[in-house]
Amino acid sequence: MQNETPDLLSHGAHEVAVDGLEQRYHVHGSGPVCLAVPGGPGVSWESLRAPALEEFLTMVYVEPLGTGGSRRLPSHPDGYTRERHTRSLTGLLDRLSLPRVFLLGHSHGGFVAQYVALHHPDRLRGLVLYESAPVTGPEHMAEAATRVEEFVHRNQGRPELPAALAALQSVGAITDDEKITEALRGLLPIYVAHYWDREDEFRGLRETITCTYVSSLDENGEPEIIDDRAALPKLTVPTLVVVGRHDVICGPRWAEELHALIPRSRLVVLEDSGHLGHVEEPGAFAGAVRAFAESLSE
Template sequence: MTVPLSTAELPPVDRSRPAWPGAEETIGGVRLHVRRTPGTGGDPAASAVPAVYVHGLGGSATNWTDLADQLSGHAPGLAVDLPGFGRSAPPTGYDFTLRSHVATLIRVLRGLDGPVHLLGNSMGGAISLLTAAEAPELVRTLTLVSPAVPDLRPSPKRLSDPRMVLAMLPVVGRRSREALAAMPPTERARRMLDLCFADPSLVSEERVAESVAEYAERLDMAWSTPALAASTIALIRSWLVVGPRSLWRAAPKVTAPTLVVWGDKDKLMSVRKAPRTARAIPNARLLVLRDVGHVAQMEQPDTVARAVLGLWDAAAENRW
């Protein structure tokens, strides 16, 4: 079925807009750094349901700045930094598995007032899918942007730096880890933008500067690189899981109306996985965007916002 695009009035996309204000908060007994966006109007019934945004591997809450801006007139927003990412220090002993991230997100959602509109990108999409499957009462609608479903095709294009493979090895990877750690923030940001965007030249100067600043900030966070490495390994291991704990077996348990968004130029998660993902979720529809990469919510926030609002409106009227 086609995805209805809302005709609601939305603000112009402002790619110079600074990140939404952030602070450490304790929600559901979990201490995380979060960025909040206000609900400033729109339909009162829709505004009563908050939107929760979950970033991908190596990302942070700032990945949702533009989409949250588009949706802020329709629902209050909460973008989280998962443990070990952004500005959220991981608790002692945190193992960075998908299951631990899911458990963290479920605790956060239980600490909010009622079910939410849950949106996840990449690894955050996998976490959101598993959350919706395990705790359906917490999720009003689900939006998955290039979710990290199992995709084991070997391709060097999926890495911002080929040395990342060696860096994950316990002994021989030391030299690669040191080389990666010594890479200037500007180079790290450039490589990540090249990987995630279909056309990196379209990224605004402000967003590039934000990315560079985030990488510079992470240099002072002792847990940042280990968290990224551990989460990467855990994500790949989750793709190897078969049986009842696999992502593909979890997908049919999702009961929330679901929107799956994919870019046809995604270098990280092949768009060939998009139809299977949408078919695996009982009440899902698929939107494939042309000339878009791995982070559609950053590349085309206005189109994604209209699709999300179409989902919210249709779900409210039980016509999704």
């Protein structure tokens, strides 16, 4: 296995078998290894690519099970629990012969990253919870609804606003890949702090981002409701929490709660970002991650 590792960490796309299922990932950059888990669930790995991080980290962008080129579970679109994703990620670390790495989880990927850190702290050098939250369910949805109302108030009068809101409202009824991709592209302006003022910068992302439909149900058809608030005070992995000031999905309230719950964590608020700070404020985002990573090398 040791002899395989250099090839498995060469730049480009790779596939390995983990628990008998193909796991696809992409390697870019140089430096300490950082596994990056995208959000959604089901959003394409390219949406999380951060070239500014690749200047000082070897970024291993994971295509989670059921997404992109990674194998779908027999129970697809159900069964993609945090425990199942964690088995896949730790199995990938075993295949790569990597004892301890940085782990960056964005949005839903942050929920997965929290689970990995709580159950396998020995595998992690540091944790970056990026636009994450300690809970899902009704409380999380109510906060998101409040944040969407604030977004509407800030963008009142924009002719494109009704279409973006309609796309957001359609998500709950969608169960196929083509329509969930269409909805994601339609609602993307809500995820960005100043989309319509910077439309030329983000048009390419909006036109190319894709999504696989993945449910929030376990293999028995039951919803996986997350509440890590009792467990997070026991987290021992050094943690950086990053949030965009204008994020409507996992906004500052949740970042501040994560920061308060996790011992000795650091909190960075990106003042001009929504849910996608790595493309909205790439310099500030990368600077925060670099300072965190370098502090753990001292």
